[in-house]
Amino acid sequence: MIATAIRLAADGRRPSDASPPDPELSVADIEPVTQLPCTPGAFLRHYAVNHFPGRLALIVALVVVAQTIDTMEAVALKRVIDGVSAAAAGRSDGADVMVWFFVLSGIWIGGQVFWRLHQMANIFTAPTARALVQKHLYGYLMGHSPRYFQDNFAGKLGQRIKQAGQSITQVMEILCYDAVRMLIVLSVSIVLLFANDPRLGGILLAWAAVYGTVSFLLARRCIVLSQAMSAAGSTLTGRLVDGIANADLVRGFARVDHERRHLGEFVDNERNCSRRLRWFLLMIRSFQSASVCALLILLCWISIVDAVAGRMTPGTFVLVFTLAAQVTMTVWNLSNQMLNFFEQIGVLSEALELVSVPHEITDPPAAVPLAVRGGAIAFENVRFAHPDGKPLFSDFDLRIAPGEKVALVGPSGAGKSTLVKLLRRQYDPTGGRILIDGQDIARVTWDSVNAAIAEVPQQPGVFHRPIRENIRYGRLDADDAMVIRAAMDANCHDYIMQRPAGYDTIVGEQGIKLSGGERQRLAIARALLKDSRILVLDEATSALDSESEHHIQEALWRLFQGRTVIAIAHRLSTITGMDRIVVLDQGRIVEEGSHAALVARGGLYGQLWARQAGGFIAED
Numbered sequence: 001m002i003a004t005a006i007r008l009a010a011d012g013r014r015p016s017d018a019s020p021p022d023p024e025l026s027v028a029d030i031e032p033v034t035q036l037p038c039t040p041g042a043f044l045r046h047y048a049v050n051h052f053p054g055r056l057a058l059i060v061a062l063v064v065v066a067q068t069i070d071t072m073e074a075v076a077l078k079r080v081i082d083g084v085s086a087a088a089a090g091r092s093d094g095a096d097v098m099v100w101f102f103v104l105s106g107i108w109i110g111g112q113v114f115w116r117l118h119q120m121a122n123i124f125t126a127p128t129a130r131a132l133v134q135k136h137l138y139g140y141l142m143g144h145s146p147r148y149f150q151d152n153f154a155g156k157l158g159q160r161i162k163q164a165g166q167s168i169t170q171v172m173e174i175l176c177y178d179a180v181r182m183l184i185v186l187s188v189s190i191v192l193l194f195a196n197d198p199r200l201g202g203i204l205l206a207w208a209a210v211y212g213t214v215s216f217l218l219a220r221r222c223i224v225l226s227q228a229m230s231a232a233g234s235t236l237t238g239r240l241v242d243g244i245a246n247a248d249l250v251r252g253f254a255r256v257d258h259e260r261r262h263l264g265e266f267v268d269n270e271r272n273c274s275r276r277l278r279w280f281l282l283m284i285r286s287f288q289s290a291s292v293c294a295l296l297i298l299l300c301w302i303s304i305v306d307a308v309a310g311r312m313t314p315g316t317f318v319l320v321f322t323l324a325a326q327v328t329m330t331v332w333n334l335s336n337q338m339l340n341f342f343e344q345i346g347v348l349s350e351a352l353e354l355v356s357v358p359h360e361i362t363d364p365p366a367a368v369p370l371a372v373r374g375g376a377i378a379f380e381n382v383r384f385a386h387p388d389g390k391p392l393f394s395d396f397d398l399r400i401a402p403g404e405k406v407a408l409v410g411p412s413g414a415g416k417s418t419l420v421k422l423l424r425r426q427y428d429p430t431g432g433r434i435l436i437d438g439q440d441i442a443r444v445t446w447d448s449v450n451a452a453i454a455e456v457p458q459q460p461g462v463f464h465r466p467i468r469e470n471i472r473y474g475r476l477d478a479d480d481a482m483v484i485r486a487a488m489d490a491n492c493h494d495y496i497m498q499r500p501a502g503y504d505t506i507v508g509e510q511g512i513k514l515s516g517g518e519r520q521r522l523a524i525a526r527a528l529l530k531d532s533r534i535l536v537l538d539e540a541t542s543a544l545d546s547e548s549e550h551h552i553q554e555a556l557w558r559l560f561q562g563r564t565v566i567a568i569a570h571r572l573s574t575i576t577g578m579d580r581i582v583v584l585d586q587g588r589i590v591e592e593g594s595h596a597a598l599v600a601r602g603g604l605y606g607q608l609w610a611r612q613a614g615g616f617i618a619e620d
Contacts, residue, residue: 033139036356040348044171051132055125059176062121066114067184069107074322075192076104082315118177126169134165137355145360146426147387152354155241156234164351167344174341178334185330189323196316197306200299204327207295211288211331218284219342225280226346229273234350236266281338288335292328299324361428361446369448373437374402375533375564377423383431384422384587392418392587395432402437402533405565407575409605410584416568419584420536423566425449436534454532456559458539460523462511467496468503470511470522474530482529489558490525492518528559535559537567539574572609581605 037043048056083097138161149157186208194201243250243259250259303320306312312320377400384393392415400406408416421427423434425441433440441449454474463470471483478486483503487493495518499505511519527535537556553574569575576595583591583598583605591603598605 033136034143034359034362036136036140036352038352038356040171040345040352043348043352044168044175047129047133047168048172052125052129055121056172056176059118059121059125060180062114062118063177063180064184066111066118067181068188069111069114071185071188071192071323071326073104073107073111074319074326076100076107077322078196078313078315078319080104080315081318082313085314122173126173129172130165130169133168134161137161137164137351141355143359144357146421147360148357153238153241156238157354159237160234160347160351160354163347164355167348167351170340170344171348174334174337174344178337182330182334185326189327192319192323196319197312200302200320203298203302204295207291211291214287215284218280218287219338222277222280222284222338222342223345223349225273225277226342227349228346229270229277229343230346230350232266232270232273234354236263236270239263239266277342281342284338285335288331292331296324296328361425363445364443367443367445370436370439370441370444370452372452372533375452376400376402376435376437377534377564377566378435378438379419379422379432380435381432382422382429382434384418384427384429393429394587396587396589398582398589400564400566403562403564405560405567405579407567407569407578407581408584409569409572409575409581409608410590411608413586414584415587416584417538420455420538420566420568423536424453424455452532453534453536454527454530454563455536456520456523456527456538456556460511460519460526462507462514462519462522464506464509466501466504466506467522470507471503471525471529474526474528478529483525486525486529489528490521492521492525495521524556524559533563535563535565537565539568539570 037046079100080097083092083100086092087097141157141161186204190201190204190208192201193204240263243263250256299320303312303317307314307317377398379396379398382393382396383391384396385391396419398419408419410416418427422429423441425434425446428442433442435441436449436452463473468480468483471486472478474486475482480503484493487496487503496503496505505513507513507522511522514522565578567575567578569581575581578595580592581595581598582589583603585604591598591601591605593601599609600606
């Protein structure tokens with residue numbers, strides 16, 4: 001199974017291509033997630049109460065029954081030994097010895113049966129809980145605005161989601177198994193000791209109270225240290241991914257030694273955080289081991305003294321020893337899990353702190369899907385400022401008629417790319433409104449706005465999947481004929497078929513196996529298949545050779561037909577045939593008109609046109 005999954009991942013195929021989806025996860029489990037608990041405790045309660053109450057209750061019940069049965073072994077042993085002693089002394093015929101022996105055998109068998117049932121229940125809970133948490137975190141993560149993804153490492157985000165799913169299953173297992181076992185052993189042992197010797201029961205009860213109180217106080221400090229270690233580890237992972245992703249840049253500038261020293265700072269920080277946590281855990285374990293040893297010695301010493309003095313039967317002596325051993329082993333096993341528990345709490349806390357921040361852009365409660373008819377666009381009194389407070393647009397107005405093809409030009413920082421991001425609602429304006437066919441995009445669903453707009457960016461996103469799937473991403477229900485038709489219209493069918501695997505070719509991470517022109521034409525094919533009424537084009541031909549530019553220009557002309565087009569132009573020679581050219585400077589429209597009229601006017605556009613060698617100006 002694992003080998004198959006690895007092979008499929010290497011081939012770029014989805015796991016669902018090889019195995020059916022888990023029937024235990026309903027459609028509701030994969031719907032968009034708009035809220036997440038932001039603390040580990042609230043997060044655990046949310047999934048325990050809302051998703052797995054029955055299963056977790058069954059798991060806890062099985063642990064309670066199994067551990068209670070195991071703890072009652074001490075009672076059966078007491079009866080057997082006292083019966084044997086009485087028979088040996090001639091005070092009994094020994095008949096009750098065999099009865100208690102069968103009871104003891106039943107305890108051994110019954111305990112094993114219930115532990116196996118517990119493991120079976122866990123099989124149907126832990127993997128599903130891990131999958132559900134990862135799906136929900138991913139669903140919430142993808143609802144963040146582009147600004148959020150610009151501020152965080154992609155590798156760090158992916159690792160946190162995966163680790164959060166793993167951590168919640170381990171935390172639940174420790175709480176529902178190890179902690180419940182310890183509580184049952186202590187509770188049953190206290191009751192049994194009180195029934196046989198109130199002094200010993202009182203000692204165990206007092207010890208449990210002191211032990212629990214001190215452990216709780218130490219745990220609060222341990223959680224802080226574990227969160228610091230998790231944050232340091234997460235930052236280190238992000239730096240690792242950043243360096244690896246830019247390996248060519250590092251090698252090109254001969255900066256391997258620099259990157260090694262740079263990474264060393266984060267490695268040292270993670271090491272120091274880990275060391276502080278482990279020293280503190282050593283102190284906790286020292287307290288726990290000293291407490292457990294003190295309890296074991298005290299109980300055994302009192303029992304030995306009483307047994308020698310004849311105040312305690314051999315069976316009661318064995319009962320005390322057996323219960324003391326069970327308490328000691330159970331508490332010690334839980335203490336050994338403490339490092340893992342606090343590490344997982346730290347991982348979960350850091351993941352929630354990173355992922356569960358409130359969404360910057362949300363749909364209003366009464367949002368309805370955008371209904372696009374002609375594709376008219378209007379910016380009305382739009383105001384916008386960058387996060388640093390620097391204003392860009394102030395009472396900005398621009399109207400684009402249905403089917404009109406408009407180019408946005410201007411020097412770097414003029415606001416061209418920001419205007420397009422506002423149209424796609426990647427940012428929300430601080431004032432004014434943006435309309436599509438008369439509908440305020442702030443009052444409709446964000447998904448419907450993006451569905452109405454097809455974009456061909458300068459650096460198109462490409463999945464590490466087959467070419468066929470990358471094109472079909474524009475319309476998931478498209479058949480192969482539609483995919484091929486779009487590829488032909490985008491002038492990329494020929495280069496696809498020249499590859500041995502054709503449309504099944506895996507393009508690599510971010511399409512690294514494709515040239516810049518090939519990636520661009522693939523993005524155009526995807527936009528053609530999407531067939532939206534509005535097209536946004538971030539000119540990508542400026543860095544391409546003449547032949548690639550020719551192929552892309554032909555494909556773009558097909559893409560323009562029947563659509564409202566907004567093209568950000570860096571190479572002015574590519575937009576001379578547009579219906580209207582809008583010249584921006586510092587967030588204001590300074591000129592607009594046709595190419596010929598603007599050149600004749602001799603304003604900013606004319607200066608840019610005259611200045612260009614090959615038709616290129618710096619992008620935003």
